[in-house]
Amino acid sequence: MKTLPTLREKKRYLAFEINSENSILRQDLVREISNSIISLFGDIGASQIRPALMSFEGRSGILRCAREKTVETRAGLACINNIRGIRVSIRVLGISGTIKGATEKFIQQSLIKESEPERR
Amino acid sequence: MSQFDHKFYDFLTHPDSPGQMAAEAKRYGYSGIVVTSSKTNEEILLPEDFSIYKGIEIQAKPSRIREQIKKLKNSGIISIVRGGEEEINRAAVESVGLDILLQPLEFNNVLAKAASDHSIAIGFNLGSLIKLKGDARIRELNYMKTNIKHARKYNLEMILTGDSGSVYDLRSPREMAALSSLFGMTQSEAVDAMSAIPLGILRRKSPNYVQEGIEIL
Numbered sequence: 001m002k003t004l005p006t007l008r009e010k011k012r013y014l015a016f017e018i019n020s021e022n023s024i025l026r027q028d029l030v031r032e033i034s035n036s037i038i039s040l041f042g043d044i045g046a047s048q049i050r051p052a053l054m055s056f057e058g059r060s061g062i063l064r065c066a067r068e069k070t071v072e073t074r075a076g077l078a079c080i081n082n083i084r085g086i087r088v089s090i091r092v093l094g095i096s097g098t099i100k101g102a103t104e105k106f107i108q109q110s111l112i113k114e115s116e117p118e119r120r
Numbered sequence: 121m122s123q124f125d126h127k128f129y130d131f132l133t134h135p136d137s138p139g140q141m142a143a144e145a146k147r148y149g150y151s152g153i154v155v156t157s158s159k160t161n162e163e164i165l166l167p168e169d170f171s172i173y174k175g176i177e178i179q180a181k182p183s184r185i186r187e188q189i190k191k192l193k194n195s196g197i198i199s200i201v202r203g204g205e206e207e208i209n210r211a212a213v214e215s216v217g218l219d220i221l222l223q224p225l226e227f228n229n230v231l232a233k234a235a236s237d238h239s240i241a242i243g244f245n246l247g248s249l250i251k252l253k254g255d256a257r258i259r260e261l262n263y264m265k266t267n268i269k270h271a272r273k274y275n276l277e278m279i280l281t282g283d284s285g286s287v288y289d290l291r292s293p294r295e296m297a298a299l300s301s302l303f304g305m306t307q308s309e310a311v312d313a314m315s316a317i318p319l320g321i322l323r324r325k326s327p328n329y330v331q332e333g334i335e336i337l
Contacts, residue, residue, distance in 0.1 A: 019144070019287065039253060040302070074298035078291050081250050087288035091148060092295065 009050070010067035013096050015106035016077060017060045020088040026056050032083045033063070037076035049073055054099060060107050062099060070095055123307060126315035127151035128293045129322075131175070131220060132200060132243070132281040138172060144287040146170045152318075154198050173322065175200055182207040186215045193217035196325050200243065203227075213240055219321050220279055223248070225263050232270040241317060242267055242276050246299045247283030250291070264303040277320070278305075280313040 018024065030053050038046045049069040054062040065073040077090045093110055096102035128150045134157040135141035145153050146167040154175040166172065175198035178188045185201060185208065192199045193216070201212040203224030212221050213234040221235065222243035235242065244267065248260045271278050280300055284290045291299070297310035305313075323329060328336040 021288070071298045071301055074295055075302055078295040078299050079250055081288065087286070089288045089290055091292045 011050075011064050011097075012067050012070050013054065013099055013102040014063045014065060014070065014073060014077075015060065015093040015096065015102040016063060017091050017093055017110060018088055019059075019091065020083070020086055022086045023058065024083055024086060024088065026053070028083050029053065029056060029061075032080055033077065036080045037073070040076050040079055041072060045072065049076070051076070060093070060110065062102050062107070123311050124149075124293060124297075126311060127319065128314045129153065129318035130282050130284070130290070130314075131198065131279055131318055131321075132156060132177070132222065132245075133284045133290075134177075135284070135286060139166075141284075141287055141290070142170055142172060143167055144290055148290055148292040150293070152322075156200065173198055173325075177202060182211040185211040189215040189218050196327065198321065198325060206231075210234075213238060219325075222281070222283075223260075223263065224267065227263070227267050227270050229270065229274075232274040232276060236274040236276050239277070241279045241321065242271050243279045243281055244268075244300065244303075244305075244313070245283050246280055246291070246296055247289055249299055249302065250282075250289065261303050268304060277317045278309065278313045279317055279321075280310060 037051055050066050052064045054064050074092055080090055093106040129152045131154045133153050133155055138155050152171040154173045156175045156177045178201050180188055198219050200220045200222055202222045203209050209224040209231050213231050216238050218240050220241045220243045223245040244264055280296050293314055297307055300310040
């Protein structure tokens with residue numbers, strides 16, 4: 001049965017961008033994010049943050065977390081500095097309440113911004 | 121508007137290629153970095169509205185630190201001492217002219233008082249939170265907690281740096297603020313530590329500055 005809207009857990013979607021030496025596999029990223037958050041906040045903290053990777057391709061992706069824990073999630077992402085020996089740096093582009101909002105506002109925008117120099 | 125509409129500075133980087141670092145820092149939302157690696161003399165193509173400042177990380181015996189700081193006084197170079205044992209910290213805070221004491225271990229009220237008398241800023245090295253794991257990171261967080269307690273009590277200037285050696289160690293200002301919240305720094309303190317206080321230090325270093333309150337216009 002569906003949960004009543006008022007009883008649902010509130011969530012936020014973080015649009016992020018990865019700057020890395022080589023390309024990264026989705027499964028490695030998922031493991032690294034949960035490892036980083038668990039080592040920083042412990043099992044209880046991780047269960048409150050409830051991180052989940054919604055989408056990821058190549059450079060940018062969307063991560064879901066609990067509404068009240070965006071700062072902690074940001075800190076967890078910032079603590080990642082290598083994934084299987086590949087050095088990376090993750091930057092949060094923006095936070096939104098819906099997947100659609102996060103994609104339209106931050107990820108597509110950053111794609112447009114990057115393709116601009118090629119047009120000239 | 122948001123608190124993050126300021127000019128941000130990272131006061132300790134030591135990249136191999138400052139040009140690449142500058143471009144990346146600009147993209148991450150910084151307005152300037154301080155480079156302490158020696159290869160700063162070469163010509164670098166700087167992005168618009170971005171500046172690189174020269175800094176020196178003083179590494180010497182406690183007895184020699186005073187001399188070195190004296191030499192650098194009035195040179196316009198930003199001087200940083202990487203804090204450590206009590207003796208190093210003491211030599212650093214007792215000499216006029218030092219800008220930043222980075223991550224001192226076993227900080228205490230005597231040192232904090234001396235630092236506030238000589239207007240030395242306390243640096244928080246967030247790079248250690250990014251690079252370390254487990255026990256070592258717990259220890260660093262504990263030192264930071266002690267430091268922030270003393271800094272608040274004695275109204276010390278606080279600085280957040282990434283201590284980044286490559287573009288992959290760099291974090292954007294909002295990420296730095298999130299990391300600093302791990303040891304109890306508030307968001308406004310973090311913003312000040314990356315914008316207002318670095319600007320103050322740069323102003324003090326400019327050739328027109330004579331003394332607190334006296335400035336050549």
